[in-house]
Amino acid sequence: MKSLTLRNKKTSWKRSQNIGLLYIAPWIIGFLVFQLYPFIVSLIYSFADFSIIKTPEFVGLKNYINLFTKDRLFYHSLKTTFIYVLIAVPGKLIFALIIALILNMKLKYINFYRTIYYMPSILGGSVAVSILWRFLFARNGLVNILLSKFSIAPIDWLGSPDVALYTISLLKVWQFGSSMVLFLAGLKQIPGELYEAAKVDGAGKIRTFFSVTLPLLTPIIFFNLIMQMVNAFQEFTSAFVVTQGGPLRSTYLYGLMLYEQGFRFLKMGYASAQSWILFIIIMAMTALVFKSSPYWTYYDDEGDF
C-alpha cells in the first residue's frame, strides 16, 4: 500500500515535470535555435574567411590579428563606443532618478504623468522616432528654431562631427522609462520612518536625499547600471538610422562597424571576430562593476538572498 502511493507520487511528479518542460519548451527551443546555436557558430566563423554565400575557409587567428594590428577604424570605433557608454549610461541613470523622484511625490493625476513619462521608452528604439530626431535636430529643425527665440545661434546637432555623438547619446538618455520605473519601485520601498527620523534630527531635503534615499537605492542603481551598460555597448539603431555613423565617423559605434563589415563588405568571419571581442569587453566590464559593488552598494539584509 505504501509503495503504491509512493509510485503514484513518483509518476505524478514525473508527469508534472514533463508538463513543466512542455510549458517552457518554446523558450528552450528559441534559446537553442536563436541564441545558443548562433553563439557557437559565430565563434567558429570568427576563425574563418566567410562571406555568407561561399563556404567558410579556416584562417586561424587572422581575423583577430587584422583587427588589432591593421584595421584603420577598429580602435576609432571602440573609442567612440566607450565615450558613448560613458555619456549615455550615467546620463540616463541620473535623468531617470530625477524623474522618479518627481513622480514619487504625491501629486494630482500622478498615474497619468507616470504613463506619459514612460512613453519615450516604448517608442525610443524605433526607426520612426530616429527619423523624427533627425528632423528635430537638423540645422533648420525645431530645436534650433526654439534656440533662436533666445538669440542662440543654430547648432549643427547632428551635422557637426564634434557634437553628433552627444546628440545620439541624448536619444538614449531620453529613453529613461524602464530605469525610471525601477527607481520608482525602489523609492516606494524606503521606509517612511527613516525620513521621519531624519526630519527629527534636523536634516534638510538635500541631506536626506544623500544620506537616506541614495544609499538605500544603491542596489537598484547597481542593477540599472549593469543592464544599461550592456545595452549601450551594443547600440546600433540610433547611429544607423540618424547619422549612418557620420559625420566624419564621429558616431561610428562598434555595432555599426560590425554591421558594415558583415553585410556591406561580406566579411562575416571578420564581423564574427569583432562581435566576440565586444562580448569579451562587455563581460569584463560587467565583472568589474560586480567586483566593485561591495564597496558602494548597501543591502538592508547584508546582501543575503
Add this chain to the structure above:
Amino acid sequence: MKKSVKRIMVVCILAILTLSIVGGLSIQAAKPKKVQLRFSWWGNDARHKATLKAIELYTKKNPHVEIMAEYGGFGTYYQKLLTQLAGRTAADIIQIDYKWVNDLASQGKLFVDMSKMSNKIDMSGFDKKFVKDQCAVGDYILGLPTGISVLGLIGNDSLLKEAGINIDQDWDWDKIIEEGVKLQKFDKNKHLLYMKTIHYYYLTKVMLKQKTGTDFINDDYTLAFTKKDLVDVFSYIRKMIDLGVVPPLEETVLFDGGDPDQNPNWLQGQYAFNSNQASKLAAIIGASKFDIDVARYPVPKNAKNPGLITSPAQILTINKNSDHIDEAAKFVNWFFNDPEAILTLRDTRGLPAVKKAREILMKENLLDERVVRMVDVTLPFSGGAENALSLNQEIETIVEDYIHQVGFKKLTPEKAADNMMKDLNYKLQELKSAK
C-alpha cells in the same frame, strides 16, 4: 503511453503518404502546372505601382502563374538579398544594382547566365556592348539592364531663372564655381549644387578620370592617379565649400540616406542643382513644386576622357536556384519586350534599355522629354564601364572618409591626399593577397 505515440506516428505517416500521392496525381492531372514565382525589386512609389500593374496584367494572361511581389526601399535591399542568397530563399527574379555585379560574381554563379538564354529571352533590343561592359564578368552575363541611367545635373529651373543663371550651357568645373558665386551674391542662403556624400565620391572619380583618362584604380591593384591629381580634386572640393557653391556638409550629411525628394532644403528651393542619376528624375519632378530642368555633368575642355558615369539603371537577374527558370525567363522576356508591359512600366526604371521600348514610348509621347534629353546629352561624354576595383565598396568608404576630412576642414587637401593614398594602397594590397 508509448503505444499511443506509435499509433499517432503511424497515422501521421499514412496521412502524409496519401496526401503526397494524391497531391502528385492532382498536379499531373492539371494541364499547365501551377507556378509560383517571386520577384524582388527596390524603388519608389511610381515604380512599385507600375510594376504591380504589370504583374497583374501578366498573371491575367497566364493564369497558371502567380507572381509574388517583394518590394521596398533601396536602404537595406542588398543586405536582405545577401542573406536570402545565402539561405537559398532569394526570389526567382531579382533586381540588382550594377555596382554589385563584380562582388556577386565573385561569390560563384548565383544567377542564370543570360548568354545562354537567348532562345528564351529576345535580346535583340539590347545594346550588346552595353550589356557586356556593365552586366557581365568575362563571358558570364548576370542579368539584363532595365534601363540606361546617367549621372547629370537636375536643376531647379525657377531658382536658376530668378538668379539669372542660364542652364543651357556647356558646364565645366570653372563655370560651376563662377555661377555658384553669382548665386551666393544673389542670395546668401542659396547654393548652386547639392550633393550627398556619395556624389562627392562620384565627383572625385569623374574628375580623376578626366585628368588621367582612366579609371582611378588600375586592374593590377595600383593607383592610376598622382598625388597632384588628387590634391587638385580635394582643393576644388574645399574651394566649393569655402565659396558657398555647395551647402556646408554639416547641413547636408543628415540627408545622405535619401534623395532630394526627401530633403526639405531642396523642396524649399534652397539649392539650384542636384547631381544625380537620370533614373531619380521622375521622383524628384513629382515631389518638387518648382520647374525642373536638366543639364550635362561638368566636363572640362581639355579632359583626357570625358569620364561621365553611364550605367544600367538596374539589372534584372534570374536566380540559379529557382525551380522555374523557364517560367521566370518567360516573364522576363514579356517584361522587356511586350508592348503592353512597356506601356505599363514606362520609364519607372530609367530610360528603357530595349530599343523597341524607347520607340514605342516615344511614339505614344509617354517618355518625359527631360529624361531622354539628360541621357542624350550625356552618352556622347560617357567614360565607359568602370572596372571592378573602381566599384569596390571598401575603396568607396575610404575615399568618402577623406572627402569628409577635407569637407569638414579637419585635414588640408595635401595631408588628406597623402593619407588617402596610403590607406588605398594598403587596402589594395589586402584585396590582392585575398584573391
